[in-house]
Amino acid sequence: MVAPPLALYIHWPFCVSKCPYCDFNSHVREAVDVALWRTALLADMTYEAGQTPGRTLGSIFFGGGTPSLMPPALVADLIEAAAGHWRFADNIEITLEANPNSVEAARFADIGRAGVNRVSLGLQALDDAALAFLGRAHGVDEGLAALETAQSVFQRVSFDLIYARPDQTPAQWEAELARALAFGTGHLSLYQLTIEPGTRFETMVRRGDFKPTDADEAADLFERTQAMTQAAGIPAYEISNHARAGQESRHNLTYWRYGDYVGVGPGAHGRRGNAATQRHRKPENWLSAIARNGHGCERETLLPPDERAAEALMMGLRLAEGIDLERIAARTRVPAKALVDDVAIARLSALGLLTRSADRLTVTPEGMLLLDAILPDIVL
Structure with missing residues (x-):
């Protein structure tokens, strides 16, 4: 049987500044030795290629951090190396995450020539006061100019928005979302603001600087x-991701479908x-490991099979399409009848929270x- 396409994730950990809500592996450094990082990333890729010989690559995703800070020549080198390995x-879908400011938008044409065909823009809000609260370095006008540039360069464009911000009213979010939908992009990532451990926002909430949105109010915003x-033809295909038909992120679908x-x-x-x-998290430690181990x-x-099965269930149930229990059983070697709690499924189905048709299980x-x-209620 031919193995399904593989996905490649490349992490660029550097940012100009750290956003107060961000718990990603991002770091601020005064300078980056691009030649050193090129050598290290190519070595890390070569090692992974050696573990996956003969595979076809279906997607590449440059994430961060802020990958749009990478020199386009480095992006091109990494894509060329991947083409030599797989x-x-x-x-193939090749995505790069980008900040929507004018300096980085000026690189979009070169990034496109490097081989990137999809960009994901971190707009985050269409309100200048909200952007300031979120610690973003761009304003609305600059962000929309970057979006216009991106749509002229790349085949496919996505952008992120954060909602359920403190004191954001339903009417304000509806107006902001309506404006976002009018831009005609094929994909939107719409996330509720969450207060993550270890972030500056967690410290601010603990001090009483602001109060997170009430859970019931956030649920109302989610439903809206x-x-x-849905009405705009860009429905949710995953709990926070929305796409027109055929515009879903193929890379992220690999994660959610447990590829x-x-x-x-x-x-x-x-x-x-x-x-x-799992790679070393701190950039300096990762570089040391490259030098030491290649x-x-x-x-x-x-x-173990049961752990892989639990992961596959928890990832797949995020999708509107749900999961195929027989497929997960074949992937993990755990019998389909041992994957989920039928009693819990029946109870949750009666409440309108799940549907089950043969081996297809879907969260409503x-x-x-x-x-x-x-998830913890139904996963055995």
């Missing part, structure tokens, strides 16, 4: 978001075969509001 699928995007993916760069995770991989991997762990839109509670 066969490229005919419709689903209704508006194989390899990760290179500081802090990058991977799942290949039965193994989970790769930046901190841990490679063989996952109403259930998505309670996904974090549903």
